[in-house]
Structure formats: structure tokens, C-alpha cells
Amino acid sequence: MTACSNCNHWKLNVTVRFCSMCGKIVNENIPIKRCTEEEHPKMLRERNMYCADCGKQLG
Numbered sequence: 001m002t003a004c005s006n007c008n009h010w011k012l013n014v015t016v017r018f019c020s021m022c023g024k025i026v027n028e029n030i031p032i033k034r035c036t037e038e039e040h041p042k043m044l045r046e047r048n049m050y051c052a053d054c055g056k057q058l059g
């Protein structure tokens with residue numbers, strides 16, 4: 001078990017590469033996305049600690 005409570009860790013069909021709570025890779029088959037500057041503040045407002053697309057720490 002993982003300390004992270006994010007559902008991406010136990011879901012079977014995860015559509016993102018990184019966990020938005022701990023930043024760990026949850027699906028290696030998803031390619032890393034190149035995010036724009038506007039996307040990260042938006043994710044941070046939704047209480048994400050990491051970008052699920054590129055794995056960058058937001059906070």
C-alpha cells in the first residue's frame with residue numbers, strides 16, 4: 001500500500017502519467033506532456049500538488 005490516498009494509484013485505467021498528490025508515476029505508458037504556463041496555476045487551484053501531465057511540483 002502507498003501512503004498516498006489518491007485514487008490514481010489503484011484505478012486500473014489511469015489516464016494520467018503522474019499522481020497529482022505525490023508526483024509519482026502511476027501510468028508509465030502515458031507520455032509526458034509539455035504543459036503551458038496557464039495549466040499549472042489552474043491545477044494548483046484544484047488542490048493538486050503536482051502536475052499529472054509533466055510531474056512538476058506546483059506548490
Ligand SMILES: [Zn+2]
Nearest residue numbers: 004006019022
Ligand atoms: Zn500519489
Ligand SMILES: [Zn+2]
Nearest residue numbers: 035051053054
Ligand atoms: Zn505540467
